[in-house]
Amino acid sequence: MSISHVIGYPRIGADRELKRAVEAYWQGELDREGLERAGRELRARHWAEQREAGLDLVTVGDFAFYDQVLDLSVTLGAVPARFGAEAELAAGEVSLDTAFRMARGRAPSGEPAAACEMTKYFDTNYHYLVPELHAGQSFRLASSRLFEQVAEAQALGHAVKVTLLGPLTWLWLGKARDEGLDRLSLLESLLPVYGELLVRLADLGVEWVQLEEPALVQDLPREWQQAYEAAYSVLGRAPVKLLLASYFGGLGDNLGLALGLPVAGLHIDAVRAPEQLAAVLDRLPAYKVLSVGAIDGRNVWRADLALLRERLAQARIRLGRRLWIAPSCSLLHVPVDLARETELDPELRSWLAFARQKLDETVTLARLLDGRATEADRERLEAATLALQARRDSPRIHRPEVADRLAGVEPADLERQSPYGVRAQAQRRALDLPLFPTTTIGSFPQTAEIRAARRAFKAGELSREAYEAQMCEEIAHAVARQEALGLDMPVHGEPERNDMVEYFGEQLDGYAFTRFGWVQSYGSRCVKPPVIVGDVSRPGPMTVRWSRYAQSLTDRPMKGMLTGPVTMLQWAFVRDDQPRETTCRQIALALRDEVRDLEAAGIRAIQIDEPALREGLPLRRSEWPGYLAWAVDGFRLTAAGVRDETQIHTHMCYSEFNDIIESIAALDADVITIETSRSNMVLLDAFQDFAYPNEIGPGVYDIHSPNVPDVAWMVALMEKAAERIPLERLWVNPDCGLKTRRWEEVEPALANMVEAARQLRRRF
Numbered sequence: 001m002s003i004s005h006v007i008g009y010p011r012i013g014a015d016r017e018l019k020r021a022v023e024a025y026w027q028g029e030l031d032r033e034g035l036e037r038a039g040r041e042l043r044a045r046h047w048a049e050q051r052e053a054g055l056d057l058v059t060v061g062d063f064a065f066y067d068q069v070l071d072l073s074v075t076l077g078a079v080p081a082r083f084g085a086e087a088e089l090a091a092g093e094v095s096l097d098t099a100f101r102m103a104r105g106r107a108p109s110g111e112p113a114a115a116c117e118m119t120k121y122f123d124t125n126y127h128y129l130v131p132e133l134h135a136g137q138s139f140r141l142a143s144s145r146l147f148e149q150v151a152e153a154q155a156l157g158h159a160v161k162v163t164l165l166g167p168l169t170w171l172w173l174g175k176a177r178d179e180g181l182d183r184l185s186l187l188e189s190l191l192p193v194y195g196e197l198l199v200r201l202a203d204l205g206v207e208w209v210q211l212e213e214p215a216l217v218q219d220l221p222r223e224w225q226q227a228y229e230a231a232y233s234v235l236g237r238a239p240v241k242l243l244l245a246s247y248f249g250g251l252g253d254n255l256g257l258a259l260g261l262p263v264a265g266l267h268i269d270a271v272r273a274p275e276q277l278a279a280v281l282d283r284l285p286a287y288k289v290l291s292v293g294a295i296d297g298r299n300v301w302r303a304d305l306a307l308l309r310e311r312l313a314q315a316r317i318r319l320g321r322r323l324w325i326a327p328s329c330s331l332l333h334v335p336v337d338l339a340r341e342t343e344l345d346p347e348l349r350s351w352l353a354f355a356r357q358k359l360d361e362t363v364t365l366a367r368l369l370d371g372r373a374t375e376a377d378r379e380r381l382e383a384a385t386l387a388l389q390a391r392r393d394s395p396r397i398h399r400p401e402v403a404d405r406l407a408g409v410e411p412a413d414l415e416r417q418s419p420y421g422v423r424a425q426a427q428r429r430a431l432d433l434p435l436f437p438t439t440t441i442g443s444f445p446q447t448a449e450i451r452a453a454r455r456a457f458k459a460g461e462l463s464r465e466a467y468e469a470q471m472c473e474e475i476a477h478a479v480a481r482q483e484a485l486g487l488d489m490p491v492h493g494e495p496e497r498n499d500m501v502e503y504f505g506e507q508l509d510g511y512a513f514t515r516f517g518w519v520q521s522y523g524s525r526c527v528k529p530p531v532i533v534g535d536v537s538r539p540g541p542m543t544v545r546w547s548r549y550a551q552s553l554t555d556r557p558m559k560g561m562l563t564g565p566v567t568m569l570q571w572a573f574v575r576d577d578q579p580r581e582t583t584c585r586q587i588a589l590a591l592r593d594e595v596r597d598l599e600a601a602g603i604r605a606i607q608i609d610e611p612a613l614r615e616g617l618p619l620r621r622s623e624w625p626g627y628l629a630w631a632v633d634g635f636r637l638t639a640a641g642v643r644d645e646t647q648i649h650t651h652m653c654y655s656e657f658n659d660i661i662e663s664i665a666a667l668d669a670d671v672i673t674i675e676t677s678r679s680n681m682v683l684l685d686a687f688q689d690f691a692y693p694n695e696i697g698p699g700v701y702d703i704h705s706p707n708v709p710d711v712a713w714m715v716a717l718m719e720k721a722a723e724r725i726p727l728e729r730l731w732v733n734p735d736c737g738l739k740t741r742r743w744e745e746v747e748p749a750l751a752n753m754v755e756a757a758r759q760l761r762r763r764f
């Protein structure tokens, strides 16, 4: 019998109950016991769902009130000193509020302190709290939460498998806080705590512990590979069976390493890297089980059960009961339950599977392979086959006119008319900007009134005319304030946009939206990514009337504002029936028309935001060039259809450019604005070293802070910038959009920014 299980399950709840409970607790509206109760209820429900679906094991350890990596850090006693948790650590029980303070800087009890850094978990949109590592750091078991949860599940009568992030990936995700610290030097003191944990779990009667080691799908330095061997030769002696879980890609050059570690089982991702299955089957030691991640844990499409049965038939014959079936990775990364989407059109719905449905798919696949399929399994198989057939043939997916247009793209379509030097002169004449021109990144405060109007409009309580009139008022207001402030290149302020991807997705053919498709992004924050269902095209202009209206209010060059093709792709669930590259090109062509329409409407500068370009980088270095090539092409295809005098801007808000600077330059945007204020302009070194040829606006105003930056500070930053970049190519702007700020903060900050630019002009 093939065991079926999941690597992890979403904890947020089908109604985002966890979000509500946690936020109520932070607000003081729910007490500690109430929060704990909400957690217990969610865990109980999620385990029940796993068991009812027919999984052989339920997974314990995937729950967290904020983040499972944070909970592990706490369990290992890795609580930074500034949180003042010595007594809790000594007592072996770090409190919930300490964990919340690590996550957000404050909690209902305890002194506020600087929160830990947060960053994206591998190539997902899930953010974890970065473990802080110090030389000589000691570890100790400092939480019994996991053990309590195991007992809870057992009391409910479940067969339990525990999951934990493995020690190497925990270190890999951690950040050395002491200069020169080799993170691996901490392994020796870390392992005994893992050992103790495993013994405690064994004492509780746990048979299987899954150690997640997704770092194994990345390029590991030799010492890290060796450390895996050393660590697992110790951990392998624990009195439990270990399932080493890899996901988010293929093991590649770590395959032999992973297969050789002395653990009882290995989980592989057979969705992202189906090709590794054959190699693993050939080399799997006879004492090991193999958990095949066959159901896509990163996407929302219904599985092709017939195809999977065929693909895994060999594995079943060769491994017999040693074959386990699972989703590729934790289901944390997909929405909870499709059954809630009662308003989604039934055809589209029949093509999808969320976490709850993926449990069924997992179980059915295991039973099909075992030859013990029930009537319900056979029905599910047939329904999947029919739905997939319909999807393959559906005219809403395949639009010949989109394919034709794509086929007709020529290399010249990716080239501006003239090189940057020529364009820059034409733009100087057309735009007539001063030295150190000032601009902003696009959005102005999304006020309570704006959001209320949008809510009323969506609920049908406000007419379209009234809604649009109010948005026009907001735009007029934003333009007037920018004129008064003296900004050289105003923007319309984006009041009409709920979200930079959703806004465009809603207007493009090929995108679909769910009502409850929430996925945890960090802590209590969830996002609802759109689904790219079919060929993407643009039925009509999307932003033109807003930009045209805004331009009509001022003589200064109004900057149009679009979200770029890579970001439109990256922040959505994408099609699994064609390469990402193809979808990116389709979006690029749709946006290209928008760019040209803006130009035709008299917009002289157009910004194409690509904040997600960097996070799209594959986990393996060897795959970077391929990705960067099509991502750059997508941007160029979007941008290149305009005249020389139309100025193309792009914007990115992250802080690492060194390793992709060549591709950034290849975008050939006339102006790039980036986030730099916190980095003291050292970020510009990458641009300087590369001799980046076009214009740059290094952010001088940290929009994540409510503080108003002062003039001298911004002048000093720009002076540093001028040491690195020729001054005729510098712009003065904030780090990012201002939508999360209040006008009371924004106005004085921008006034100072404009004053800083004036002082710079006098000086240079």
Ligand code: GLN
Binding pocket: 441, 442, 443, 500, 561, 609, 611, 651, 652, 653, 736, 737, 738, 739
């Ligand atoms: N134009 C967008 C804004 O100003 C850019 C947002 C982003 O970079 N994430 O809000």
Ligand code: ZN
Binding pocket: 441, 611, 651, 652, 653, 735, 736, 737
């Ligand atoms: Zn930004």
